[in-house]
Amino acid sequence: VKHPLMNTWTLWFTKPPSGKGDHWNDLLKEVISFDSVEEFWGIYNNITSTSELALKSDYHLFKKGVRPEWEDSQNKHGGKWAFQFKDKKAINIDALWLHVMLAAIGETLEEDGDNEVMGVVVNVRKGFYRIGLWTRTIGKAGDGKNGAAKGRTPEQGREVLMRIGKKFKEALGLESSNEVVEFSGHTDSANAGSTRAKAKFTV
Numbered sequence: 138v139k140h141p142l143m144n145t146w147t148l149w150f151t152k153p154p155s156g157k158g159d160h161w162n163d164l165l166k167e168v169i170s171f172d173s174v175e176e177f178w179g180i181y182n183n184i185t186s187t188s189e190l191a192l193k194s195d196y197h198l199f200k201k202g203v204r205p206e207w208e209d210s211q212n213k214h215g216g217k218w219a220f221q222f223k224d225k226k227a228i229n230i231d232a233l234w235l236h237v238m239l240a241a242i243g244e245t246l247e248e249d250g251d252n253e254v255m256g257v258v259v260n261v262r263k264g265f266y267r268i269g270l271w272t273r274t275i276g277k278a279g280d281g282k283n284g285a286a287k288g289r290t291p292e293q294g295r296e297v298l299m300r301i302g303k304k305f306k307e308a309l310g311l312e313s314s315n316e317v318v319e320f321s322g323h324t325d326s327a328n329a330g331s332t333r334a335k336a337k338f339t340v
């Protein structure tokens with residue numbers, strides 16, 4: 138018996154650069170897609186755990202049809218909630234990342250009709266692990282373009298993103314801590330040349 142997921146998900150991997158000629162596009166690889174709980178566990182049990190990945194590796198778990206890139210048509214007006222765990226030895230990154238993946242595929246991060254969650258990402262870096270949640274919009278009003286969500290006022294758009302941010306913070310086990318989870322638009326990230334763009338909202 139297979140227990141179907143609400144969506145089909147694709148796992149992607151960014152391998153660390155091997156030489157100086159490597160670009161983002163050479164390093165990002167599509168791994169596998171799945172649409173059931175059983176397939177998820179089969180894959181999870183057979184891939185390298187995050188704690189064993191080399192520095193500069195990433196896992197990306199995105200809805201099928203969305204590339205884990207700012208440039209994708211479904212990401213280009215969006216942003217992300219993200220948190221950096223700077224004390225890498227103090228946390229269990231494998232448990233945290235598993236929890237976040239289960240929240241994503243179990244659809245507990247957003248409500249029916251939000252249509253915001255594009256995927257989740259873990260970055261393995263020298264000084265931190267970062268876990269991110271990518272959203273389709275940045276909570277503006279409008280007609281579905283330029284960071285807006287159709288049929289939502291700016292206030293409603295922002296409320297949806299804040300509610301998702303709170304759920305994400307819970308999935309990270311940070312709900313009762315003083316730590317701050319930050320939201321930033323991908324356009325800011327792209328312009329800053331790094332993911333450390335100025336946060337628009339925090340939870």
Ligand code: M7G
Pocket residue numbers: 161205206207208260262330331332333
């Ligand atoms: P990062 O891995 O998000 O954060 O971005 P880091 O600075 O903590 O390592 C690192 C670099 O990877 C960026 O400066 C870009 O050169 C490249 N990069 C990352 N992302 C998510 C993208 C993307 O979506 N599109 C493109 N073109 N480059 C990206």
